[in-house]
Amino acid sequence: MSELKRVTKTFIGYLKRPDLYPELGRKVVKNIFNRKSAFRGKEKTHEWAASKAVSQDIAIKKLFGHSMQSFSSLFPEELKSASKKEADCPIKMGGAGALELIYHACEFTQAKNAVETGVAYGWSSLAALFSLKKRNGTLYSSDMPYLGQDGDQYVGCVVPENLRKNWRLFRHADKESLPKIFGEADLFDVIHYDSDKSYEGRTWAYNELYKHLRECGVFISDDIGDNSAYQDFCEKNGIDSTVVEFEGKFVGLFIK
Template identity: 70%
Template sequence: MSEITRVLKTFIGYLKRPDLYPELGRKIIKNTVNRGNAFKGKEKTGSWAAERAITQKEAVLKLFGSEIDSFRVDYQDVLQEAIRRENACPVKMGGAGALELIYYACEFTGAKQVVETGVAYGWSSLASLLSISKRDGTLYSSDMPYLAQDSDQYVGYVVPEPLKPNWKLFRFADKESLPKIFAENQFFDVIHYDSDKSYNGRIWAYDELYRHLRKGGVFISDDIGDNSAYQDFCEKNNLETTVVEYEGKYIGVFIK
């Protein structure tokens, strides 16, 4: 698909969804007036993250007191089936991330209420659900529809049917999804951010999500090296954060 075709298809997709008009306006501003803010502070945070980064295994042991080796053994069949489904999926989306970090964050907090932004295949959703389903908890997910490609039916594709009763998926931009989620539940045990990667988008979402994280809860943000939003947020709130290097990218995690 050419860039012009993709943009045109996306625009038409927005026009067909009046409930997404607010996000269309924000997209236009982000890609014109605020275009330079997407990577604001990237070089600064790249150095900052590199100096602090540890492995996922080290982070889980340091923060949650758990070894991660048993995860792949205990859930071998589930994970193999998820890989099979991803490989069979006709649409390509983001792959699996630091699943153990998410799973053990839920185990550490005894999570019953989790919120995540960004779903794609549903790998992070699967990691959360494997934990919280033991306690009949609920995962609230915010995921913007994929307007440029016919992939909506494949969102959460790797999540097995038995786990879906514990999952609520909101198909709007975060600025519309999160208020709907917070109307259903005010405080969360674990928050996982993996959606709008722009500086302004992150700063808005971090503030909103942090207010709804209970004391002792775990906050995780993917791809914090894209810009300095996560570093600036932590410094503004005097948060001691751990930085995880995973597959060449940086993840931020802290306990409130």
């Protein structure tokens, strides 16, 4: 699909969904007036993140007090099945990410409530749900519809049926989804951010999510090297973040 055709299809998709008009307005403003903000402070933060970066295993030992167990050793059959579902999916979405960080964060906190922004195939959802199911906990997820790809039915496709009773999926932008989620659960044991990549979007979401993270809860953010929103947030709040380098990108995490 050409870029013009994709953009046109996405715009028409928005026009058919009045409930998504607020996000459409934000996207228009961002793409016309704030395009450069997506990369604000990127060079500064890349240097900062690279100077702090460690492996997943080292981060898990440091923060959670034990060695990392890989997903392939913990859930070999489930991982095989999920990988097949991704391979069979006819549209392209985001990759798996640092699944061990999410799973071990939920185990460390003995999580009963977790929230994530960004779902795509559902790999991060799967990682959290494997832990939450042990305590009959709930994962609250925020993810926009895939308006340009006819991909709504595939969001979360790697999550098996036996985990879905512990999952609440909200299909709007974070600014609409998160208030609804906070209306159902006020405090969370684990937060995982992987949605709006803009500086403004991250800054808004980080501040809102942080208010709802319990003491000793774990905060994780993907792709923190895109701009300086995460670094600025940590410095503003006096947070000493751990940084993990994973597949050429940086993930930030800390215990509140």
